[in-house]
Amino acid sequence: MSKIFPQKADSPLAKKFPEGFLWGAAASAHQVEGNNHNDWTEWEFENSKIKSQNAKLKQWPDFILEKYPNPLQEENYISGKACDHYNRYEKDFDIAKSLGHNAHRFSIEWSRVEPEEGKFNSEAIEHYRKVIHALRARDLEPFLTLWHWTMPVWFVKKGGFEKSGNIKYFVRFCEHIAMEFKGNVKFWVVLNEPEIYAGHSYLKGIWPPQKKNLIPYLSVIVNLIKAHRESYKIIKKINSGAQVGIAKNNIYFEAHKNKVHNLMLKKFIDWWWNFYFLNRIKNHQDFIGLNHYFHNRIKNFKFNQNENKKVSDMNWELYPEAIYYVLKSLKKYNKPVYIIENGLADAKDENREWFIKESLQNIHKAIAEGVDVKGYFHWSLLDNFEWDKGFWPRFGLVEIDYETLERKLRPSSYVYAKIAKNNSINDTKKEEEK
Ligand code: BGC
Secondary structure, rough: OOOOOOOOOOOOEEEOOOOOEEEEEOOOHHHOOOOOOOOOHHHHHHHHHHEEEHHHHOOOHHHOOOOOOOOOOHHEEEEEEEEOOHHHHHHHHHHHHHHHEEEEEEEEOHHHOEEEEEEEHHHHHHHHHHHHHHHHHHHEEEEEEEOOOOOOHHHOOOOOOHHHHHHHHHHHHHHHHHHHOOOOOOOOEEEEEHHHHHHHHHOOOOOOOOEEEEOHHHHHHHHHHHHHHHHHHHHHOOOOEEEEEEEEEOOOOEEEEHHHHHHHHHHHHHHHHHHHHHOOOOOOOEEEEEOOOOOOEEEEOOOOOOOOOOOOOOOOOOOOOOOHHHHHHHHHHOOOOEEEEEEOOOOOOOHHHHHHHHHHHHHHHHHHHOOOOOOEEEEEOOOOOHHHHHHHOOOOOEEEOOOOEEEEHHHHHHHHHHHHHEEEEEHHHHHHOO
């Protein structure tokens, strides 16, 4: 791992991050681009009405209802023009640059590139070429995600990732993109959070195709493992210098009071949720891309026995210590780790500054203890379309006015900018002691 300690600090309170550390934000095509046509857009049209009606059965705080669109409105559930990032990417990258970022994670929308089976759309490819150039022109290192959950309608009609025979179509898409961009992109993320996708779409039944069935759930996981491995091999064949990884959602499962029965359950769920997929692809990844959001305390055979002292607008517990434990648990893979998602829905920007700082303190602690963390990408640069929840959850460092599409920097974006520009963070504990 890179040598980081000791290093000259700007102030006695500053904790330096390793030289060359990547600072950025992450996004995905469907959530920001606008005007996509894929399996999700079809599902959104079918479900927006019922979703807005169901939302009426819940209590919503005023600060959510007073924004447009809100959960009671059908428009909330239709991605539509989203942030119009497809047309405004240059301005958005200007913002990222002004905020001291030196990297950016984005995804390629498969349904744009291959809208019909086997027919690749050169205009879409040229668009993404310009996107990559725009990033490079601003010294933002591109992290290119090949699959962030959305799929062309033709692929889904064939059974999507439920069918092992369909893996070849995804691999062909990856091969095509790798050929096109081999000279311009170093970091490749093949799959985004396969276990979240499989769980939401095939077990919980809340995302398309809304199944609740263990058999397709397991097939999808197995097929995504194969898809990752095959794509890894082909990208490396095309460009041996490429760094290829995954975006893996790992959770800190905590065994309450370290009691034996809690520890046993932790061991099992750690194996299945955190490590199974990573173990199966361990020879087919150059780095681990970590997406981290959750802490889950196990108490008396029950999950999620958390104290929830602070929560996000989506009621997700804000527990920045968790990332330290997750990072430590990845050390055994002996691979560089890039944190390629971490963030919170916080429309009022009340907790974001605190959350970023505390998360980075914990990341720094893991680095000091030998975990080779090489980058941090906040989720997200812009407010965006949060899947089945729609537009109301506000994850952006930058606020979007969905009526005018105006971008407005949130105060926390400047705090993160300062950290990125200094490549260091103040030691908050020492600050408190003073
Ligand atoms: C996903 C993003 C999503 C974010 C917040 C991650 O699981 O990759 O697409 O918006 O979490 O829910």
